[in-house]
Amino acid sequence: MRLIDTHTHLDFPDFDADRPRLLANAAAQGVERMVVLGVFQANFQRVWDLACAEQHLFAALGLHPVYLDQHRPEHLTQLREWLERLHDHPRLCAVGEFGLDYYLQDLDKARQQDLFEAQLQMACDFELPALLHVRRSHAQVIATLKRYKPARAGVIHAFAGSYEEAREYIKLGFRLGLGGAATWPQALRLRKTLARLPLDSVVLETDAPDMAPAMYPGVRNSPEHLPEIAAALAQVMAVEVGELAQASTRNACELFGW
Numbered sequence: 001m002r003l004i005d006t007h008t009h010l011d012f013p014d015f016d017a018d019r020p021r022l023l024a025n026a027a028a029q030g031v032e033r034m035v036v037l038g039v040f041q042a043n044f045q046r047v048w049d050l051a052c053a054e055q056h057l058f059a060a061l062g063l064h065p066v067y068l069d070q071h072r073p074e075h076l077t078q079l080r081e082w083l084e085r086l087h088d089h090p091r092l093c094a095v096g097e098f099g100l101d102y103y104l105q106d107l108d109k110a111r112q113q114d115l116f117e118a119q120l121q122m123a124c125d126f127e128l129p130a131l132l133h134v135r136r137s138h139a140q141v142i143a144t145l146k147r148y149k150p151a152r153a154g155v156i157h158a159f160a161g162s163y164e165e166a167r168e169y170i171k172l173g174f175r176l177g178l179g180g181a182a183t184w185p186q187a188l189r190l191r192k193t194l195a196r197l198p199l200d201s202v203v204l205e206t207d208a209p210d211m212a213p214a215m216y217p218g219v220r221n222s223p224e225h226l227p228e229i230a231a232a233l234a235q236v237m238a239v240e241v242g243e244l245a246q247a248s249t250r251n252a253c254e255l256f257g258w
Contacts, residue, residue, distance in 0.1 A: 004252040005034040005223040007205035014209040026223040037097040039064035041075040060094035065101040095123040096131025103135040130154035180213035183232040199247035
């Protein structure tokens with residue numbers, strides 16, 4: 001079974017003690033590629049160095065809305081410089097993680113929107129996929145995407161919206177990132193939505209070290225868990241796990257140009 005983890009934060013210190021072992025174990029289980037996403041300017045170099053040092057890893061660079069207070073205007077300039085320098089490099093696969101977070105009430109929505117649109121424009125300019133953080137902000141994100149119409153589209157990370165919202169993203173060419181959230185039995189609405197999704201619309205992810213699946217409650221999440229996450233999601237979607245793995249891997253390869 002070949003799998004691709006389209007969303008990880010393997011550069012985080014959580015993995016410093018055992019990263020080589022984890023990567024080897026994930027690869028042995030069929031997780032053949034993993035995307036590591038930047039979230040603020042200070043970790044761009046770390047993400048890039050990691051992706052260049054490990055054959056299974058690929059980098060995306062972006063400014064995450066949750067770190068809004070850390071971002072400075074010059075960081076957008078520096079992100080564009082990174083993308084200009086690396087956009088033809090095979091280890092760079094996307095712009096991200098960026099987007100809108102309306103769950104955290106103290107994050108200024110206008111500043112978030114400006115940051116979101118600036119990075120979406122970069123994804124358009126460099127013809128790179130956009131890996132989007134969308135939390136309680138689907139309507140605004142969909143409206144913005146309809147204005148920009150990014151040619152390479154991208155992924156709605158940790159999708160937890162309605163079926164109607166899913167259809168809007170799919171019409172825009174976006175894939176829906178599925179991970180640990182829907183493995184929890186209490187995620188009733190999400191599980192019902194997943195059961196209706198076409199297989200050509202989904203990619204798999206862990207968001208490691210976050211979003212641990214139901215079979216590993218309270219444990220650091222890892223790409224090593226992706227085969228079990230895939231098995232649990234396949235059950236929710238009423239398909240064979242091999243079918244889900246094949247479709248999600250094909251979708252990821254099409255998206256990233258692999």
